[in-house]
Amino acid sequence: MATRQDFKRSQQQILSRPRSGDQSEQELLRKTEDDGVYPSPLNVKAIRIDRIVPDERRPLRSFPPDALADLGRSLRAHGQLVPILVQYLSDEDIFILIDGERRWHAAQQVGLQTLDAIILGRLTPEQRYEWQLLCTLHQGTWQASERMQALHTYMSLKGLTSWAQVADRLGISLTTLDAMFHEDQRVAASADRPIADVDAMSQASAAIHLLEQALSRLQPGDGDPADIARMLNDLEDCLTEHRARLVHSQTREVPEEKGKPVHSMPAWGQG
Numbered sequence: 615m616a617t618r619q620d621f622k623r624s625q626q627q628i629l630s631r632p633r634s635g636d637q638s639e640q641e642l643l644r645k646t647e648d649d650g651v652y653p654s655p656l657n658v659k660a661i662r663i664d665r666i667v668p669d670e671r672r673p674l675r676s677f678p679p680d681a682l683a684d685l686g687r688s689l690r691a692h693g694q695l696v697p698i699l700v701q702y703l704s705d706e707d708i709f710i711l712i713d714g715e716r717r718w719h720a721a722q723q724v725g726l727q728t729l730d731a732i733i734l735g736r737l738t739p740e741q742r743y744e745w746q747l748l749c750t751l752h753q754g755t756w757q758a759s760e761r762m763q764a765l766h767t768y769m770s771l772k773g774l775t776s777w778a779q780v781a782d783r784l785g786i787s788l789t790t791l792d793a794m795f796h797e798d799q800r801v802a803a804s805a806d807r808p809i810a811d812v813d814a815m816s817q818a819s820a821a822i823h824l825l826e827q828a829l830s831r832l833q834p835g836d837g838d839p840a841d842i843a844r845m846l847n848d849l850e851d852c853l854t855e856h857r858a859r860l861v862h863s864q865t866r867e868v869p870e871e872k873g874k875p876v877h878s879m880p881a882w883g884q885g
Contacts, residue, residue, distance in 0.1 A: 658697055660728040666700060666709045666718055671743060673764030674750040676757040677716050685720040694721075697730040699749065701737050709733070712742060713749035740771050748784065751794075762798050765791075 645651035698714025711718060712734065721729055737745065747768055751761075769780050781791040832842070 657733045659731060659733060661700070661709055661731045662728050663718065663721055663726065666698075666711060666729065666731070668711045668715050668718070669742065669746065671739065672711070672715070673743065673747050673767070674715070674753065674756065674760060676760060677719060677755060681755065682716060682720050682723065685716055686724040689717070689720055689726060690724045694726075694730055697732045699734065699745070700731045701734045701742060710742070712745050716755075743768065743771060751784065751786070756798070759798075761794060765794075 694717065696714075696717075698717055699712040700709040700714075701712055702709055709731065714729070714731075717729065734745075747764055750756075765780060768774075768784075769777075772780075772783060774780050774783065777791060778788055781788045784791075836842075
């Protein structure tokens with residue numbers, strides 16, 4: 615029966631064998647902190663694809679079939695070049711995707727069995743949504759309404775009250791955020807479905823942001839004072855009309871109790 619010493623001797627023999635690979639790879643393995651090479655806390659594993667699932671609340675959901683087919687061909691020809699990002703949920707015993715859903719779909723199409731993944735520790739659902747948004751924010755595969763909806767959802771989740779706060783929290787400039795809104799409006803206008811079909815709350819939120827940006831750039835002397843006054847009056851009338859309509863639609867009649875008058879209560883204030 616093999617002893618512990620026998621095992622240690624065989625392990626040393628294995629480790630002392632010449633490693634395959636070029637000289638630079640062997641030199642890299644000998645690098646230490648003195649050389650500016652440090653251990654990493656990242657936990658990378660090869661995970662079977664059927665153990666990985668997309669997050670139902672993920673901000674980015676649409677992936678063009680042609681792009682997935684191209685990515686699948688790349689995976690088949692060159693292998694996986696970049697790990698995906700997942701979180702392990704012990705209660706459900708699954709790995710939930712944070713970044714890399716395109717690679718996950720493409721890998722299934724070409725029959726890969728596993729994907730290399732960086733496994734993150736504990737994240738709340740809100741933190742996971744933030745990571746997902748950060749990983750996909752600058753991708754060019756957003757559909758007409760997705761990014762507007764995602765940014766509005768993020769603002770609500772974080773309790774933010776302005777787009778300047780959103781930009782600061784995401785680590786981007788307000789100019790970049792403004793450009794994203796303009797791009798999403800352009801995509802929505804040229805998409806198969808008109809911009810009127812985009813989620814109304816997201817569209818209104820984006821429009822307010824664009825209006826704020828436009829008004830902040832407006833300077834005295836940029837136009838006829840009468841035209842500016844008329845525009846602002848029209849805007850005020852429009853907001854007053856829709857405020858009355860929306861507040862009225864969010865009320866309900868409370869049944870009258872004996873000796874008490876009937877009050878109208880907002881639907882959102884009922885817990």
